[in-house]
Amino acid sequence: MKGTGSTILVLGSGPIRIGQAAEFDYSGSQACRTLKEEGCRVILLNSNPATIQTDADLADVVYLRPLTAAVVEEVVQEQRPQGVIATLGGQTALNLLVELDEKGVWERYGVSVLGTSVESVRRAEGRLFFRDVLSGLGEPVVESAYASSVDEALAFAENCPFPLVVRPDYTLGGTGGGVARSGAELARIAREGLAASPVGRVLVERYLEGWREIEAEVVRDGAGNALAVCSMENVDGMGIHTGDSIVVAPTLTLTDGQWQRLRSSALRIAEALRIEGACNVQFALSPDGSEYAVIEVNPRASRSSALASKATGYPIARMAAKIALGHSLAEMANPVTGQGSALAEPVVDYVVVKFPRWPFDRFPQAQEGLGTRMKSTGEVMALGLHFNQALQKALRSLEFPFHLHDPLMARRPDEELLRSVTHPDHRRLWALLELLRRGQSPQELAGQAAIHPFFLDELSRLVVLEKRLAGETLTEDLLKEAKFEGFSDDDLARLTGCSAEEVAARRRDRGVERSFREVDGCAGETPTRTGYYYGVFGAASDEVPADGRPSVLVIGSGPIRIGQGIEFDFCCVKAALALRRLGLRALMVNNNPETVSTDHDLSDGLYFEPLTVEDVLPVIDRECPLGVLASFGGQSALKLGLELEKRGVPLLGTAGDVIRSAEDRGLFSALLDDLGVAQPPGHAAATPDEARQAAARLGYPLMVRPSFVIGGVAMRLCFNEQDLEEIVELAFSAEKGQSVLIDRFLQGREFEVDALCDGESVFLPGIFEHLEPAGIHSGDSMALFPDMSLTDGQRREIVETVQALSASLGVKGLMNVQFVLNEGRLYVIEANPRASRTVPIASKLTGLPLVEMAVRLACGQSFSDLAITEGLLDHQGPRGVKVPVFSTEKLPGVDAQGGVRMQSTGESLGLGDNFGVALMEALAGAGWTLPARGRVLFSLADKAKHQAPALAAAFSALGWEVEATKGTATLLERWGLKVTVAAKGDALVEAMADRRWDLVVNVPGDHPETISDGFRLRRAAVESSTLCLHAVETASALAVALAATAGSVRKKGL
């Protein structure tokens, strides 16, 4: 084999962004494990600290460094790898592969490119790929052409059938385009489009109205053997990004002829590109199935390949890694069944539904329409005996307060619902259900939505059953039918008017129970032991293999959403691995197809299920675990753990009443008082009126938030009564029956710790210091580790406070405590007795397996067993800076300014001997490369203006050109600083789009109006990929870092 036993560099994908998420941690991790099994020395490069792949367990050498060409070259110089694999790290890694090839780096250092070749990647990614390569193969593509005049547009129409879609070039949000169905319409729309386009150009393209979207996941080896691992059908037709579509696997509405035609095409394309690894091909299929067009080809592992792997059990990334080392599919054993050939195409005996998870709940201003730009942050997958069963499981997995029945839809008039159908938004499924309830015909809706009628027929079965459940007595047959169709006990309770417990009891009496079947990749043809299970109604269970080890169940974190990201998947995976090391049978329950935790190789039993009591209790009944670990999957896992505990399931580690007393504001506040720990004055209000009274008593500014929420949903900083009125009702509606916390907002620096507690003592691996002041969500703030500005006394105070809290609560495992330093005094603002977002970072910077330690503490071990001593660790490792990464560019309408509600989707970590280097590394890892001397724009709100001169002076001294908006500029001029006044309004937006500034420092006012200049400035920065900092503190830190690293920055520029 060409790679076995050699040193191999694996390129990761960097921070999590919309469109490039946990799926690449999954593929990269799988590749690393495979390479190690093959005896390779694995060098991994990735700037994302929340990933499993950057854990020292998986690679021999991990570089937590920016994914830039310069860094890759440095790594190559240092490690001298024989090979590089770049096809498992998303588009980021692929782009680097090509860039370094163009620079001659691979050749210079004798690094062979393993897997799909650079030449193939270049062909597949080339601008003319569709025109030249695909057309050369005889593959149909979507005809399109640029036109700079109406005549050119009309000329195109002579060779292409109507309807045509016209898209003006370079306009934001697709304004001015439209669909033309005749020559006259085309002339009119093209004229308007040409006028709307700043470059006077439109793209005219064949409009694939009502066409279906189908995907094929191909794996091909160097010898030319290939298979299609999975066929996937988008329920939503063409025009909605596949990442934002509901997807089923395998295809349900394609005839053999239609599917085989697409499969053959996908294999031909993989062959023509000489793919050695994974390849994703997306097709558009005409409504009658007679015509198709290739719409996208990805010569690498992708979100879809992760989905295909999870849908079939076939580990695509693993096979791609083996192929990269020169193995042939014809020789390798089947990776799912362990018997037979890897070339056997997986077949399934269930139906898979993938459903996207959108962030609109936290971005009320965002445009909710769905189109060709992906907006979802994550997704869930469910397996069922049939479509409805899987769909309803998927809907439960989303963790919305409703499943089939969105109360908002019930209130909307028909016309509005129909608008959601014809102009799709993220509520379309629920709009369709509501319209079916109102008696609209499935056939007609199918036509309007351009969704295959089969799916509308399925949905209409659910609606009919809803009606029967509401009107008839719940007989055994009806109960069985409802469970078979996927309704939960809660749904049945709501529809029949009894309680969920009653439904559950009736179910048990009649033996209507879930069974668990194994995913085997062969539909039962060969005996397997994958340990990968899913629950169904209406079929019997596959056995659980008895291996003699007691088991423990880890609750996963569900779909990736802002505030509950891949960090928690890291913790869950580490927990499962720790359980295995302790000789226990590690069980995992989760429903996110993108993640490492749902790789069935990493646990002894993977249950792909919604994270609800009803779905998880039967897993516990079946496996009889010693207990459940609920503190690693974030807030939602913790909530589920508490519910399970109420039903008699042992919670390992910190007990439920401890969690509740930390979460219950009244209890927690009393505890802090008892311990003499300072906290911001506050009140837990049970009603809006009580909240108003408390606000009057406490005085403003106030922080208002419901307890038990993720990442600050419905959280708000209120400066006056008017602010409070805007939020108070919403805060109470966010989570039924929970109190709303009203706290005095204390300005200052924030600090947080992730402490290990054994019930008596605490161990602090270090203290994080947030650069942004209080008021910016900690997840969105740049953070330093270890802290740099606390005094020894303050550090001692933090240790003592955490110690006192932990001892009196009785925490066993991890606890995250947040402090604010206000006028020299430390206040506790939050304590969560669970693994937090920062655990992977603390783990990696200290080299300590914090999660494993927490698991061992939960299993009864003590500090002496872990060989750690109590107190704050004397940090010996490198300094680290975490920089958040936002995906605001994908969400038109969203204001990028920071606030109490978390907005970031990912993060990058920079390491260095000093914070200056670490900050520059972290910024580069997040995609920001700053010149040593650039041009900065200042635009500071009045409250911060006084800090402008010092800041501007610092940049000026570094040789930067300083510009400022009028108010800020006036102040700088008074100090005698050289400053250019920047234009306002449209001119400013245009200058931003031209990338006039390398850096923007914009401190928003307390009351930004969304249409204000500030919003436009921030949005323009986002759209033009200009680094925009929102706090004076971060800008100052950057100035320091620029000064400290001037040498190294210049060196990198060479």
Add this chain to the structure above:
Amino acid sequence: MEVLELLLQDGTRWPGWGRRGSDDGGEVVFTTLSNGFSQALTDPSFAGQIVVFSFPMVGCYGADLEVLESARIWPRGIVTSLPCHGTSGGTDLFRWIEGSGLFWMGGVDTRRLVCHLRSRGTLAGRLLPAGTEGSVAAEGGSPVPLVSTPVPRELGGGGLRVVVVDYGVKEGILRELASRDCRVTVVPHDWEWSEILGLCPDGVLLSNGPGDPALLSHEIGQIRGLLGKVPLFGICLGMQLLALALGTKTEKLPFGHRGGNQPVIDVATGRGFVTSQNHGYALREDSLAGTGITVTYRHGGDGSIEGFRHDGGDWGVQFHPEATPGPRDCPHLFDRFIAQCREAKS
């Protein structure tokens, strides 16, 4: 709709519901296809069998009547988990099945049934009203006479003359030949070798078909008569008959290969292909010595013989290069046969 049970030879009963057909007994086999049901049902190789679909949703897109493998449905009945009455194809799959007189059964835990068949091997079965008794016994005899054309028929109008001996030929095979400029004559299974040669064929294709090849001694004798006189290419049952004519033996596989995902490895090159398969018998490894047969393809799973070439140039494959239903990875095999025919002609 009736409450029904599938009673197997080993005494196990599999509850479900559905509609009975004209003959409710047969050999119970499973296929792992997840679409292409209409093509599978019209494949004559399923004649006399009860087909269990491991994929739970059958019929989502209705009956797809555009491209079929023969003019009628051949199994005695089908067993599914969830019959879907999809209407987008115009015809409900299950109405079509009922109209053809076979039974269908839904609500069956097909995964359990598939696992049962895989561990017990193929079994005879019978569909019964729930709770009733019935006799289940394996049927003797070959179904080939039932499925073969009674009279010769012709299609295509090309320059090459290919005779297809119809043991239950799939239309897909004929479509492949016709698309390669062949004038195809399909002749009944029991035609004498001299009659076949009387058509002056440039090549003879021995078709697929149902049942145990060893029962077809007359047909094997005729193939023996053709050896050395005209290029022969056997597919599935046709391959087995060709091998028997060359002196080998066949055996029954525990539960056969049925589905559209079966890996096959070319022994000479190591190249693999994903193929469509539907067979319950295979060549016996220990019967090849001295026959002049070289194994050319093996199954990627159990290593069984999937193709061979005889010293005399005749050859065959166990899988279905015509696909329908299934992957179309091996159309080159037809090209190879056509090239052979051309060579023979010139």
